[in-house]
Amino acid sequence: MTIRAGVAGWPIAHSLSPLIHGEWIRAAGLDAAYTRFAPETGDAVRDLVGQVRNGELRGLNVTAPWKEVALELADDASPTARACGSANLVWRDGARLRADSTDGHGLMAALGEQAPRLDGTGRVAVVMGAGGAARAAVHALGQVFDQVRIINRTSARAEALIAAVQPHASARLVCGDAVSDAALVVNALSVPPAVDVAGLAPDAVLMDMTYRPLMTDFLRAGADRGHTVVDGLAMLIGQARPSFKTLFGLEPPDIDVRAGALRLLGEAP
Template sequence: MTIRAGVAGWPIAHSLSPVIHGAWIRAAGLDADYTAFGPESDDQFRDLVREVRQGTLRGLNVTAPWKEIALALADEVSDTARACGSANLLWQHKGVLRADITDGHGLMAALAEQAPALEGTGRVAVVLGAGGAARAAVHALGQVFAEVRIINRTPARAEALIAAVQPHSPALLVHRDAVSDAALIVNALSVPPEVDMTALSPDAVLMDMTYRPLMTEFLRAGSDRGQTTVDGLAMLIGQARPSFATLFGVTPPDVDVRAEALRVLGGRA
């Protein structure tokens, strides 16, 4: 019987998840299908989740705007998903609907791949933004860095993020507009951030969580100054690996899914 899984979000046409998972499915020789679902309404998303409960679907990756609802619908939630306040992975096991989030795993995998010299011990990381993506980043970085600073135009949102994540983080989480001593700056905004590149340490690493475009204005400005940069596609692939293992029960094969994704990304640009 064909294993059915997919990604749920709206809009969804831009998603590269079917490309990535599809490449792994083919390489592993699985009788499986990974589909991009586009539920536009809360009811349509709940119908998809019902299919997961019934076993018609093995599980779902979840993206905006359904990640918080995914968390609320689950029977069992991982500590990480609870700390982040959202879930990007739903699956059913022995009648129990489970939720997890792999965004932080993807972020750290991207850093390990594209900035292997980065060391968080005793260092400062800065996250730009205070939305859902920023919350996952702050939680993940808070396990590695000594201090994580949140820079956001609305102080109240930054303070709310800190209050929610701090109990789950060994790092000091603060709202402070300072980047000069940062080892890492992560853009979790959907728009180009305003960062004074001249204030950065020469060894500061810049990361952008978006992958459209792959080389964002933020990363290009850093690259032009010789800073190490990390792109959002590496994070997308990194978060997909544990999702694939959960949904299909096998480790992702050693195949160049980045090249597959770049071909599609170039075709859509």
Template sequence: MTVVAGVAGQPIAHSLSPLIHRAWIASAGLAADYRAFGPADEAGFEALVNEGRTGALRGLNVTAPFKAAALGMADEVSETARSCGSANLLVFENGRARADSTDGEGLMAALAEQAPGLAVAGRPVLILGAGGAARAAAAALKAAGAEAGVLNRTPARAEALAADLGVHVAGPAALPEAALVVNALSVAPEIEVGRLRPDAVLMDMTYRPLLTPFLAAGRARGLTTVDGLAMLIGQARPSFEALFGVEPPEIDVRALALAALGETS
């Protein structure tokens, strides 16, 4: 019997998750498949979750705009997902849906891979944005011991995030001190890269394009940069294990993803 899992979002055609998970499935020799699901709206997503509860699906990775809905529809919620206020993973078992978030793990894995010299414990870090991605970043960085601050154009949203997660609201004055700046916005942030310290690390949570204008500006200054593809693969690893019960094989899925993106590095 083929185990079926997948990723749900809207739009979904651009997702690299099926490519990554199918490569691991093939390498591990599993009788499994990983598909892309594009519910038109929240009602469609709820119908997909209910289908999962029947046993038709082993689980789902969840991307925008359904992460908050995934949390609300779950029968069980991990502490990580609760603190993030959203879930990127639903696992179905015995008619129940268990919600988790692996985004924070993905962020920390990306930093370890592409900025191995960065130590965040006890140091100021700045997160740009106040949505679900920013919440996952704030939760992970706080857990790692960082002094996490949130900078957002709408102060009320930053204040709500800070209150929920026990981090602080930051202003533009925090830029020169930040050891790490994470862009959790879906657009290029309006910050002056020239104000950053010379050893600051920049991370962008999006991977289309791989070298975003934010990261390009950092590289032009000689700063270490961390891309969103590293985070995507980093969050996919624990998701794969949760969905299929085995660790992902050690194959170069980044090279496959880069080829799909038309990138070379």
């Protein structure tokens, strides 16, 4: 019987997840399908998750704007999903609907791949933004840095993020606007950040969660000054790996899915 899974969000046509999972499915020789779903309303999301609960779908990755709804609909959620206040993965486990967040795993995997010399011990990480993506970043970085600083236009949202995540992080979480002492600066905004890279420490690493374009203006400015930069595609692939294992029951095959994603983005591999 064909295993059916997919990714749900609105809009969703831009998602690279079907390409990534599809290449792994073919390489593993699975009888499986991974499809885009485009629920426009909360009710549509509930109907779709209902297909997971009744076994029509093995599970779903969930992206904006439905990650919080996915968490609410689950019977059980991982500590990470609860700390992040959202879930990007739901699946059926026996009679229970489970939820997890793999975004933080993806972020750390991307840093390990593209900035392997980065060490958070005794250092500061800066996260720009206070939305769902920022929350996952703060939670993950809060396990390995001494301090995580949140920069956001609305301080109340940053304070709310800190209140939610601090009990689940070993780092000290603070609001602020300084970047000069940061070992890592992560853009979790949907718009280009207002950061003067000339004021960064020479060894600072820059990361942007977006992958359209792959080399954002923020990353390009950093690269031009000799900084190590980490792109959002590495994070996307990193978060997809544990999702694939959960949905299809095996580790992703060791193939180069990044090359195919770059071709689809119109970037040179």
